[in-house]
Amino acid sequence: MPKILSLLTLLVFGLGQAQELNCTVTVNAEQVGGTNQQVFKTLQRALGDYINKTDWTGQGYKPNERINCSMFINVSGQAGNAFTATIQVGASRPSHNSTYSSAILNANDKDFNFEYNEFQNLIFNPTVFDSNLISVVSYYCFLIIGMDADTFAPEGGTSYLETAREIVSVAQTGGYKGWSGSETNANRFFLINDMLAETYKPYREAMYMYHFEGLDVMNRDQKLGKENIKKAILKLAEIHSVRPNSLMARTFFDAKADEIVSIFSGGPKINITDLVDALNRVSPLNSAKWATIKF
Known part of the structure; x- marks a missing residue:
């Protein structure tokens, strides 16, 4: 009260x-x-x-x-x-x-x-x-x-x-x-x-990693920022094994799908084979977008 x-x-x-x-x-x-x-x-x-x-x-x-x-x-x-x-x-x-x-x-x-x-x-x-x-x-x-x-x-x-x-x-x-x-x-x-919910804790962890350790870092170290954004997305993918097609995953990618394609289609290259695999697994509705990511 x-x-x-x-x-x-x-x-x-x-x-x-x-x-x-x-x-x-x-x-x-x-x-x-x-x-x-x-x-x-x-x-x-x-x-x-x-x-x-x-x-x-x-x-x-x-x-x-x-x-x-x-x-x-x-x-x-x-x-x-x-x-x-x-x-x-x-x-x-x-x-x-x-x-x-x-x-x-x-x-x-x-x-x-x-x-x-x-x-x-x-x-x-x-x-x-x-x-x-x-x-x-x-x-x-x-x-x-x-x-x-x-x-x-x-x-x-x-x-x-x-x-x-x-x-x-x-x-x-x-x-x-x-x-x-x-x-x-x-x-x-x-x-x-x-x-x-504790089950979806990786979502909130991913939000911090994606922005504070990812986007905020890209201004001074673009490659490190991209690596951390990749880690954030893989962290989010942990939810998929427990709750496939979760509302939290949909909420994340409704806001981030186009941005993710842009981030990983330019700048310094990193290994994103596992990232694209995770994206297709966790957010298959955006598979057409993931297909445009340039390795």
């Missing part, structure tokens, strides 16, 4: 302090048509302010440390103040001493239905489910912050990921899809549970 109360205090009184996220929010309602489009413009501005002006962690992020991310909400239906939608969430992380940013998350959430009244206050209460809109958006905010922190320190994002899991637990009382373990194994419930 003290943790939850301190979090509530942080979110309510932390507005305008040190924000962690630099998020571009887009609300697309072209499919709805013929309705009042102003409500969607208001929602877009309100969500942008909510995400970008909230101090989610109390850690005092500097302006250059803010995490670049995006949320694209595609509204396909409306009945009064009830909306049927999907949300595409992306986030990236800069490489050390470089202008390059690497995607850490690319998630397409198809179960995002919510209610919204124009100009309503967007307030997150971690102890009570009030709004699926706020719960989903806040869940992804903590997920992004946790995943980003994992790339700078081994399991550095645990506390933020645990908060995302607490949001799932509370949101299950609302009856909306995407929060329950009895649904598809690729929803918000499974994503955060798997991320924190």
